[in-house]
Amino acid sequence: xxxxxxxxxxxxxxxxxxGGGNVIEERKKSRKEEAEEVKEILGVVSQEVPAxxxxxxxxxxxxxxxxxxxxxxxxxxxxxxxxxxxxxxxVRMTENYVGVFTSLGNVLKGAVGKGKIGxxxxxxxxxxxxxxxxxxxxxxTGERTEES
Amino acid sequence: xxxxxxxxxAAFSIVSLTSTLLLIWLSLGWKVRKARKAFERExxxxxMSKEDAQRLSEFYKTLxxxxxxxxxxxxxxx
Numbered sequence: 444x445x446x447x448x449x450x451x452x453x454x455x456x457x458x459x460x461x462g463g464g465n466v467i468e469e470r471k472k473s474r475k476e477e478a479e480e481v482k483e484i485l486g487v488v489s490q491e492v493p494a495x496x497x498x499x500x501x502x503x504x505x506x507x508x509x510x511x512x513x514x515x516x517x518x519x520x521x522x523x524x525x526x527x528x529x530x531x532x533x534v535r536m537t538e539n540y541v542g543v544f545t546s547l548g549n550v551l552k553g554a555v556g557k558g559k560i561g562x563x564x565x566x567x568x569x570x571x572x573x574x575x576x577x578x579x580x581x582x583x584t585g586e587r588t589e590e591s
Numbered sequence: 592x593x594x595x596x597x598x599x600x601a602a603f604s605i606v607s608l609t610s611t612l613l614l615i616w617l618s619l620g621w622k623v624r625k626a627r628k629a630f631e632r633e634x635x636x637x638x639m640s641k642e643d644a645q646r647l648s649e650f651y652k653t654l655x656x657x658x659x660x661x662x663x664x665x666x667x668x669x
Contacts, residue, residue: 478597485604493611496662500619503654509626513633516647521637534643537634545650549657 516541619655627651 502508519540523533627648634644 475594478594478601482597482600482604485601485608489604489608489611492608493615496612496615499658500615500622503658504619504622504626504651506625506629509629509651510633512626513630516630517633517637517639520634520639524638534639534647537639538647541647541650545653545657547654 512541512544616659619659623651623655 516537520533520537523536524530528536630648630651631641631644634647635641639647
């Protein structure tokens with residue numbers, strides 16, 4: 444009996460609570476909350492991610508988008524031809540013009556790939572803030588020396 | 592009981608997400624083909640040769656590969 448009481452006191456001391464059952468209950472509660480959170484996150488992700496990818500795919504890879512892009516490239520080609528450009532050069536220039544769309548994929552890759560753009564921006568902001576703080580400190584210390 | 596329900600819902604979300612992504616990936620080839628054909632048609636209408644139009648529409652394949660690899664790599668990182 445004494446042993447049980449001693450053990451109970453040690454558990455309560457470690458947990459910092461009055462009853463030993465509270466620790467287990469709290470753990471159960473936190474696990475339940477975590478599971479609920481995971482469930483909610485998965486629910487949102489399974490709805491939002493496909494919609495986002497579908498949007499990107501639909502904007503670039505659809506018959507209508509292809510027609511529009513073709514119209515733009517064809518108008519460019521026609522203008523060059525009407526301007527008296529030789530056939531070969533006009534085709535090559537149109538190829539370069541169309542190649543701009545391919546670079547969009549590179550931009551996307553750079554932005555999503557490793558978050559380089561975000562990191563660079565963050566570094567720039569940090570540097571700018573540090574610079575301004577240093578300037579302010581220099582101004583303040585300059586004022587104090589002038590006053591004294 | 593609540594735990595089992597949570598696990599079932601989470602598993603269902605994962606299965607639904609995977610199947611939707613698979614469906615998008617499978618239909619992508621068909622969509623690229625249609626867009627490419629529409630693009631070529633517009634160029635041929637303006638007097639460009641079929642070979643040149645086909646060469647120009649190659650960028651669709653490049654773009655598709657780039658987007659696919661971007662999405663795949665972002666999933667692999669996670």
